[in-house]
Amino acid sequence: MSMSLDGFIAGPNDGPGNGLGDHGHRLHEWFADPAKADPVNRAVLAEAMTTGAVVVGRRTFDLAEQWGGDHHDGVPIVLLTRRTADEPAWDNVTYVDDVRAAMRTAKDAAGDKDVLVHGAVTAQLALAAGVLDEVQLHVVPVLLGQGRRLFDATSREHVELELLRARQGTDVLHLRYRVRSAAR
Amino acid sequence: MSMSLDGFIAGPNDGPGNGLGDHGHRLHEWFADPAKADPVNRAVLAEAMTTGAVVVGRRTFDLAEQWGGDHHDGVPIVLLTRRTADEPAWDNVTYVDDVRAAMRTAKDAAGDKDVLVHGAVTAQLALAAGVLDEVQLHVVPVLLGQGRRLFDATSREHVELELLRARQGTDVLHLRYRVRSAAR
Numbered sequence: 001m002s003m004s005l006d007g008f009i010a011g012p013n014d015g016p017g018n019g020l021g022d023h024g025h026r027l028h029e030w031f032a033d034p035a036k037a038d039p040v041n042r043a044v045l046a047e048a049m050t051t052g053a054v055v056v057g058r059r060t061f062d063l064a065e066q067w068g069g070d071h072h073d074g075v076p077i078v079l080l081t082r083r084t085a086d087e088p089a090w091d092n093v094t095y096v097d098d099v100r101a102a103m104r105t106a107k108d109a110a111g112d113k114d115v116l117v118h119g120a121v122t123a124q125l126a127l128a129a130g131v132l133d134e135v136q137l138h139v140v141p142v143l144l145g146q147g148r149r150l151f152d153a154t155s156r157e158h159v160e161l162e163l164l165r166a167r168q169g170t171d172v173l174h175l176r177y178r179v180r181s182a183a184r
Numbered sequence: 185m186s187m188s189l190d191g192f193i194a195g196p197n198d199g200p201g202n203g204l205g206d207h208g209h210r211l212h213e214w215f216a217d218p219a220k221a222d223p224v225n226r227a228v229l230a231e232a233m234t235t236g237a238v239v240v241g242r243r244t245f246d247l248a249e250q251w252g253g254d255h256h257d258g259v260p261i262v263l264l265t266r267r268t269a270d271e272p273a274w275d276n277v278t279y280v281d282d283v284r285a286a287m288r289t290a291k292d293a294a295g296d297k298d299v300l301v302h303g304a305v306t307a308q309l310a311l312a313a314g315v316l317d318e319v320q321l322h323v324v325p326v327l328l329g330q331g332r333r334l335f336d337a338t339s340r341e342h343v344e345l346e347l348l349r350a351r352q353g354t355d356v357l358h359l360r361y362r363v364r365s366a367a368r
Contacts, residue, residue: 005345006334141346142344149191150190156329157329177325
């Protein structure tokens with residue numbers, strides 16, 4: 001997830017047609033702006049695109065216009081939603097209503113590849129359930145001051161992490177953490 | 185300021201006798217725990233101790249038990265407070281009621297040295313007033329889930345930063361940013 005230094009993953013007023021919120025595009029420039037596509041940023045982006053499955057929440061999925069049914073390379077997409085009776089619009093999309101089941105489904109589908117988790121709520125649910133192995137943040141040097149937080153203090157858990165890697169790209173700092181414990 | 189990855193500088197229930205809040209000591213281990221005093225952490229701490237003046241808010245000052253009147257080396261301390269009529273308990277402490285005046289007083293007192301700014305509210309006021317030159321964060325690999333945020337979304341300003349330095353110490357990532365613009 002791309003995050004401002006003050007913890008926002010989207011600007012204020014996010015919604016249909018404004019998926020990243022006001023000024024939220026600022027957080028995605030490191031991969032969306034060709035002028036910032038240095039070797040580090042390209043490598044980190046390429047790495048994300050080698051994942052074998054995607055888990056995503058309904059809200060993020062819809063704001064991203066469902067990625068036209070394909071996040072990358074047609075990999076399976078597991079949608080965390082309460083409305084599992086609905087018919088998915090795409091063949092590679094599965095609806096699951098429990099975060100543990102969603103992660104298990106995605107991990108099985110990904111085989112020996114990693115699973116990409118999208119959306120703040122989904123990430124927090126996975127973390128709280130103890131089924132998130134790593135947290136990868138792309139910290140953009142900006143303070144948005146308002147918007148949607150990645151960590152909105154709903155979980156209230158103390159989670160220990162371990163920094164596995166810090167890489168500096170143009171206009172972004174890529175941090176990769178391993179989840180060591182959920183609560184202590 | 186030492187901050188958890190989810191943006192907290194103190195745990196919940198901070199107050200007299202519990203200045204860092206519940207579990208907040210976790211954020212200070214990188215300099216308080218001798219086992220974590222590696223060369224990087226020692227150098228970064230030593231750097232903070234070469235500052236020529238301190239600006240601090242009333243709340244932080246009191247929670248820190250006024251540092252016994254001496255933050256380090258007896259440097260001047262400028263206290264941002266509305267109660268300027270009160271008599272400071274220490275000779276090197278000055279009371280100022282405006283953040284611009286407080287920063288100017290401290291910068292004058294520091295000469296060619298840097299000024300250390302303490303406290304989330306004071307830092308945000310200085311940032312909003314355009315008188316903060318740098319933001320230095322010591323990011324601890326932990327999610328506290330609750331507590332006192334450094335960036336609590338009261339300012340609502342869009343501030344561009346530039347990463348000057350990222351250094352990895354034992355159990356902490358030291359980030360130093362230059363403030364490029366207050367709003368755009």
